[in-house]
Structure formats: C-alpha cells, structure tokens
Amino acid sequence: MIPFLKKEILEQFRRKRVLLLGILFTAFALLGVATAKLTPKIMEMFADELAKSGMVYDITESTVMDAWMQFFKNAAIPLIVMIILWSGSFTGEYQKNTLIPLVTKGLSRTSLFFAKMITAALVWTAGYLVYFVVTYGYAEFYWGNGGVKHLFFAVFLYWLYGMWYLAILGLFSSFAGTTMQVLLGVGAVFFTVTFLEFIPKLPSKLPTALQNGLSLMQGSAKPSDFTVPIVIVSVCIVLCLAGGATLIRKKKL
C-alpha cells in the first residue's frame, strides 16, 4: 500500500494539481480579505450615487468578522474545484484499465481504495491549511484576531465538512462507471441536504450546519451546539469509507 500511496501523492504533483489548488486556496484567501477590507471603501465611493437614488448606507469600518465571513463564504469554491478534480480519480482509471495490473500483482483493493482516499484527504487538509494560514495572517495584520471566539474549532468544522464530501465522493467512486455518475451522486447528496434544510428544527443537525463556523466566532453559538452534526458527519464518513471499501471488491475493474 505504501508504494501505491507514494505514487498517488507524486501523481498530484506531476499533474500540477498541487500547484493549481495551492494557487486557488491562496488566491481565495487573499480575495476574501481584500473584499472584507475594501467593501466599506467602495460603498463610500458610491455613497453619493446611492443617496441620489434614495439609499442611505451607514459607512462602518470593516472588522475581523468580515474577513472570517468571507473565509467561510469563499471556501465552497476551492472545495467544488477539488470535488471536480477528484471525481475522476477512480473512474478515470476504470476506463483506462490502469488498475488491473496493480490488482493482479497483488495490491489489495482495500489498500487501493484507502490510498486514494488518504491522498484526497491530505490534499484537502494541506490546501485548507494554506487557506486558513493566509486568512489568519492577514486578519491578524489588519484587525487582530483577539475578539474571535473558538477560532480553531470553527475552522475545524468546515474542514470536517470538506472531508464529508470527500468520503461521499469515495463511496460513489467505488461503484460508479463514469466520472459523470460520481458528480451526479455527489450533487444528489448536496441537493437532498439542501432540501432537508427547509424542514423546521432540522438545519442545526444537518452536515451543512458545519458551515456556520462564523456564528461560533461571533459568540451567537456555543461549541456544544455542533455536537449533533459532528457526530452525524463522523458516522457518515465512517459508513461511506466502509461502504466504499466493501463495494470496490465487487467492482469489475
């Protein structure tokens, strides 16, 4: 398994995915801080225009919370790019028949599955870490992170949310035939969860609740509010990984 894992990780460098995601995460972190910093300035510029049309905008200085708000808002885009990039991780190899030589030479399908999942998890973790460090650094530089409550826990929640998507991606990859089927599967899960959010009292228990790290930072939520979604997501991840590792044994490579 270790040589295969090494090969998988090396592949991410060779395919320039590390470069692409590194740039993407850094760029979105910078853009998020820039948006937070510049919005009051831009509103000030247009204040006269807006006043003519009857809109009055109270100009307030941006705070560190604006930067973290952008952090959680923008994080979805690198996550989506990552899902698209990884959607072909298994299916691409099924179609090119490149897994057959490895399996006939004795690589177990379970190790094959987990090596790919570990690689995806490592890349997401590293990218997210870059994203966090850049935002944190600039937030400290411009405003200071003193007033932010439960900073690391809030940031951890979104990381877990990303891991949840990767686990679902792994589950669908283990039995789907084409990349499109994997993407449709992940999309279906996304829409189901979004739909469930309309049911009263349920949103705070769904995996999507993990995106609300900002409420934790502002102090309007406490860490214990997130116990239920964390448990649900963790169980989901374990089930997806176990399911994927089982289903890939039945898969015709």
Add this chain to the structure above:
Amino acid sequence: MFAETVISFAELKQYLPLIIPLVVIELILLIYVLWHINTHDTYKTGNRVLWNIVALVGMNFVGPILYLIIGKEDA
C-alpha cells in the same frame, strides 16, 4: 465623478500587502498557462486559439484556472 473620494496614497499603501501578492500570483499563473497552451498540441477540450483567448480574457484567475481544470490534458 469620484473627484472627492479618490484613494490617497497613504490609503493605497494600506492595501498594498493584499494587492501585490494577488498580482504576482495572477501573473505567474497566466505566464505558466500561456506557456503550457502554446507548447502542447492536444487538449481535453477546445483548441489552441480558444484557450489563448480564454486565458487572456479571463486573466483574473478565471481563464487560467478553467484551462487547468478542463483544458490541460492529464499527464
């Protein structure tokens, strides 16, 4: 129109730590992608002219990133 609200140099200096890295990353990405487009003959989708246009028109990250996701062939 913006006569009275022009950003002064002192204010601009405040934003430089954000603007400089963004511009540098944008340029590195653009140069790399243009080099890649023009030294490769086959793409996942599209052709050389199309990708050159996309990369240049959307040079604020969008064009180069689109190319890397759906244009560049997997090595």
